[in-house]
Amino acid sequence: MAVSTGGIKKFDFKSYLANTGKNILKNREKYLLILPGLAWYIIFAYIPIFGLSLAFKKYIAKLGLFRSPFVGLYNFENVFADPAFMKSIITTLRINAGRLIFVFPFPIILALIFNEVRLGKSKKILQSIFTFPHFLSWVIVGSIMISILGQRGIVNSLLNLLFGTQPIGFLGTPSYFQPLVYLTDIWKSAGWSAIIYMAAISGIDVEQYQAAEIDGATRLQRIWYITLPGIKSTIIVLFILAVGNLMSGGFEQIFNLSNAATIKVAETLDMYIYRITFRGSVDFSFSAAVSLFRSTINLLLLLAADRIIKRVGGTGLLA
Amino acid sequence: MVLTIKKAHRSFHNRFELLDAILLLILLVLAAMIVIPFISVIAISFATQKEALESPLLLIPMKPTIDNYYRLFQDPRILVGYKTTFLILLLGVPLNLFLTTSLAYSLTRTNFPGAKIIFYAILLTMLLNGGIVPMYLLMLQLGLINKIWSVIFVYGVNTFYFIVMRTYMTTLPESLIEFAKIDGAGEWYILYKIIIPLSKPIIATVFLFYSVDRWNEWFNGMIFLRRNDLIPLQLVLRNIVMDMSIVNSLSIAGPRVPRFTEGIQNATIIVTMVPVMCFFPFLQKYFVKGIMIGAVKA
Incomplete structure (x- = not known):
């Protein structure tokens, strides 16, 4: 005061x-x-x-985090000279851009279906089923996937029964890795993410639907002209967050789904940081340079996405 | 709240159209894709090796056995896992709640010097973080590597839960606090005797979220704890599944391993998952409320 x-x-x-x-x-x-x-x-x-x-800086264990001597951009020169670093950036962008296309719309569709379908109490049970996997760690989900997608797992058994196919190595084939990431991501979190959209839908004024009904709008028209515009701002906010995650998302998932056979297509930036920091010869300054690069890009992506959304007329995320 | 709105909207059209049948079918297929993996894991964990080999589409074991579980608990790692994870929960969740509640209450109103700066500095950590490398070096310098405290302290306040709790507390009537102050109550007294009892629903929500997060803890354990007698349960599961996959891939060529590895592997998934399943009904009761408060703010 x-x-x-x-x-x-x-x-x-x-x-x-x-x-x-x-x-x-x-x-x-x-x-x-x-x-x-x-x-x-x-x-x-x-x-x-x-x-x-x-x-x-050049990390010297005796001097610790803050008293190690400065070396200028020396670490960054090394980082950008490492082909594995550049490759990990491309891998990260490829996997996470695919997430925006294949994974992001799924919870919206699920929420729309949930809103339209006419069920009584069983709706709650279905909703519980869809949200439960969210509360499991990626270690558990990864283990479940190893169990059901293995050579003798239930998925291969089912395919064999229906189509007579030979067992498919879902987990060990590099070309299947990206679809695997998207499918397991949807499996684990689509139901949870849908809740946010359903909350947004429940906030839409009922009178709009009643007016549309009187005017003779079909259900699809109501979804398109009332429900979707009603949750537009929620979609935008979550999209900004997803774009902000382009460089970072999904370490736990990829760490638990990849293996020696798929690591070539699975080494994202975070996986790369983990490998150079905690496996093999360690250079903490080098790792810090990669981490700083990662944090900076993340922040820039988030700010850029926010700016773009504001320009096209949305409310944006940051005040 | 959701239901009443639906009903009003529903009363207009009561015909069951083709669209309804299609949507229902889609939902049921999707639900089956989530449920069947769980049933498969449960079934294999209770099956004998013979049955699992003979019926690859096993969903209900005809001769259920707890043999896999019996063998699993002979593995000392699983007990280490339970011990470590319970220790993390017992020490970690109270710390989470103490830090989050005191911070959320004291920053409910930012009308005193420095409060706004502190509040925005906290929000800024949602956009910026140092990542695992400096955190590891910090733990090294604090001498916490290989100590349970590293895993406890690395996760103190979840900024999102802090916002959710603070938003809830701003809805409490300020007059209550003013009256208490006139009566001479101190801030701690107000927090413990007025704010916490009134914030029970949100504290329960945040408590459940923190508990699940702590239960699912594995990454920090993998980085900070490298002792065989201090491994979080999730990491034990990871180790057992990875071990077993290696054994399995080797056994294709060589003679069969005597143990039913898949059975033990699936039993491990179940014992790691069961507590979350028990917590889930309570989580469900609160999470919609929690996420909605958060969504309004975010």
Whole structure:
């Protein structure tokens, strides 16, 4: 309050300071309450962020994260000279761009179907079935996939029974890896993501539907002209978030679905960072340079997507 | 809320059209694609090796056996896994709730010096993060590698849950807090005697979310804990499934391994999954509310 009234009259620095001081004193217990959470954010969120400055340093274990000497852009020269790094960026973009096309629309369609279909109580049961896999880790989902998609798994058995095919190596064939990523992504999280859209649909004014009904609109027309425009802003926000994830999404999934046979097509940027940091010869400065590159691109992607959405007339994500 | 709106909208047309049949069929097929893998895993985990080999489309074992589970629990790793994960839950979730609740309440109103800056600094961490490399080096410097505390502290506040909780708390009437203050109550007293009892639904939601997150913990465990007597359950599952796949691929050429590896592998999936299944009905009761509060803000 002292801050806002200070600007009306001639700014009096002394009384501003005194007011702020009084305000701090009055709220001292609030600061005490903030302290544990704030301390956590400083130590475990902000120190790692500033720790990325290691990208410009040569890491010396004895000197630690902050006292290692600066080496300029030396690490980045090495990073960009590594063909595996460039390849991992292409792999990441290929997999995640495909997600925008194949995975992103699925929850929207599911929510529309759920909204249209006429079911009583059994709707809740169906909804539970679709949301359950979201709460399982990718380790569990990956293990389930290994179980059902293996040579003797139920999927191969079923195909054999129906079409007489030989067992297909779904998990070990590089060309099947990308579809596998999309299908398992849908399997695990489409039902969950659909909830957000269903919440948005339930917020649409019922009178619009009633008016359309009186005017003789068909169901498909109602979906197209009322439901979809009604959830447009939700779709946009989630799309921005998905674009912001173009460079990062899906480490846990890919880590648990890939294997020695598919690693060539599965090494995304995050997988690459994991490999160079925790497998084989370790150069933490090199890893930090890759991580800084990744974080920067992510942020730029998110800001760019937000800007584009705003330009085309959406509300955007950031104020 | 969802249901009442549907009913009003439904009453206009009660004919069951072809479209309804098609949509229902699509939903049922999709649901079957989710359910059948689970049934298959459960069936194999309770089957004998003979039955699994003879009927590849096994969904209901005729001669159910708990032999696979018996063998699984002879593997010392599974007990280590349970012990580690329960330790993570017991230490981690209370810390999560303490940090998130105190932070959400104290930042409900940002009308005191520094509050806005702190709030935006917290939101900024949703856009920016250092990633695993500096985090690993930080843990190294703090001497927490190979200690359970690394996994506990790395996940303190989930910014999304913080926003959800804070948004809920802003809807509580401010007059309650003002009256308590006139009566001379301190902030801690207000938080524990007024705010927390009134925020029970949202705290329950966030509690469940944190519990599931902690239960599903494996990545941080893989990075920070490299001791054989401190492995999260999820990682034990990963190790067992990976071991078994290797054994399986070897056994195609060589003589059959005496153990029914797939049975044990599927039994491991089940014992790792069952607690989430038990939690799920409660999760479901709260998650729509939680996600809607979050969606409004996001």
